[in-house]
Amino acid sequence: MSFTDKIKNKVEELKGGAKEQYGDATDDEQLQAEGQADQTSAHAKQAGEHVKDAGRDIKDAFK
Helix, strand or coil: CCHHHHHHHHHHHHHHHHHHHHHHHHCCHHHHHHHHHHHHHHHHHHHHHHHHHHHHHHHHHCC
C-alpha cells in the first residue's frame, strides 16, 4: 500500500469522526450516520490495503 493511500484513508476516517461528533453535538442523526459510514468505509479500505501488503510480503518471502 502506498503511503499516499494510507494518508487518504486516515483523512477520510478523521473527517468521518468529525462529522459524527458534529452530528452528535447538533442532534443531527443524518450527519451522525454519514460520519459513521465514512469511518466504516475508511476502515474497510485500510483492511483491504493491509491484505495487499501481506500478500506482497508473502510473495517477497518466496523470492
